[in-house]
Amino acid sequence: xxxxxxxxxxxxxxxxxxxxxxxxxxxxxxxxxxxxxxxxxxxxxxxxxxxxxxxxxxxxxxxxxxxxxxxxxxxxxxxxxxxxxxxxxxxxxxxxxxxxxxxxxxxxxxxxxxxxxxxxxxxxxxxxxxx
Amino acid sequence: xxxxxxxxxxxxxxxxxxxxxxxxxxxxxxxxxxxxxxxxxxxxxxxxxxxxxxxxxxxxxxxxxxxxxxxxxxxxxxxxxxxxxxxxxxxxxxxxxxxxxxxxxxxxxxxxxxxxxxxxxxxxxxxxxx
Numbered sequence: 001x002x003x004x005x006x007x008x009x010x011x012x013x014x015x016x017x018x019x020x021x022x023x024x025x026x027x028x029x030x031x032x033x034x035x036x037x038x039x040x041x042x043x044x045x046x047x048x049x050x051x052x053x054x055x056x057x058x059x060x061x062x063x064x065x066x067x068x069x070x071x072x073x074x075x076x077x078x079x080x081x082x083x084x085x086x087x088x089x090x091x092x093x094x095x096x097x098x099x100x101x102x103x104x105x106x107x108x109x110x111x112x113x114x115x116x117x118x119x120x121x122x123x124x125x126x127x128x129x130x131x
Numbered sequence: 132x133x134x135x136x137x138x139x140x141x142x143x144x145x146x147x148x149x150x151x152x153x154x155x156x157x158x159x160x161x162x163x164x165x166x167x168x169x170x171x172x173x174x175x176x177x178x179x180x181x182x183x184x185x186x187x188x189x190x191x192x193x194x195x196x197x198x199x200x201x202x203x204x205x206x207x208x209x210x211x212x213x214x215x216x217x218x219x220x221x222x223x224x225x226x227x228x229x230x231x232x233x234x235x236x237x238x239x240x241x242x243x244x245x246x247x248x249x250x251x252x253x254x255x256x257x258x259x260x261x
Contacts, residue, residue, distance in 0.1 A: 028222060035215035041176075041208065042251050048195060049254035052188040075177075082173055085166050092163060123181060 019106040026110075027084045030077035037074040075120055080113035158217060165214035172207040179204075192258055201259040208251035216244035 047058035149155040219240045227233040
């Protein structure tokens with residue numbers, strides 16, 4: 001364990017909240033959520049290979065209220081991580097580092113992810129609901 | 132000797148570009164490559180799942196069994212597990228400060244990711260080849 005008696009630099013709680021922080025924190029949080037969500041995809045594929053009974057069991061679980069809440073959360077996490085991931089790839093190429101651009105692209109990631117999530121779930125609802 | 136060769140490092144060391152950890156930019160670059168692949172594969176996966184939403188078992192199985200879908204699904208799952216483990220590794224490095232917990236959790240996520248990737252390959256192949 002690190003010696004915590006040494007002076008520590010101030011962490012998250014001392015900063016005024018701004019969108020660039022939010023996008024950074026959310027990228028990590030959604031990444032962790034998606035790592036867990038990948039196990040759901042694995043479960044789906046395994047149940048498909050396992051036969052009709054296991055697949056319908058999977059569909060029942062995913063279509064249950066808890067399943068749908070998780071699915072909704074994961075869909076937003078996926079779209080947020082996707083939008084902000086593309087933003088990070090562009091920044092890795094060296095572009096978009098001026099502060100106004102940085103703030104604008106942060107908002108673009110957040111709003112883009114919400115728009116994509118709404119589009120997908122609107123499609124789900126208009127085609128007769130999930131599962 | 133030109134000006135930029137004045138450092139104390141061996142020229143071979145500099146040419147290899149592996150740094151003190153001996154792995155260079157491998158982790159960083161692999162994370163970006165898998166990210167770029169997942170942009171395309173992730174969108175394909177979401178669209179495929181939406182198309183299969185109301186499909187019965189036989190249709191879902193037949194769709195996954197199509198060669199291109201099977202290949203892309205395997206690519207998506209393996210890349211997703213790979214990208215996930217690279218990201219989780221950074222999170223663990225940043226927040227787990229007790230050495231043995233860091234090593235154990237690092238090994239654990241790698242074992243889980245490899246198992247997950249192998250299981251998904253086996254499952255998709257079983258659907259595609261039977």
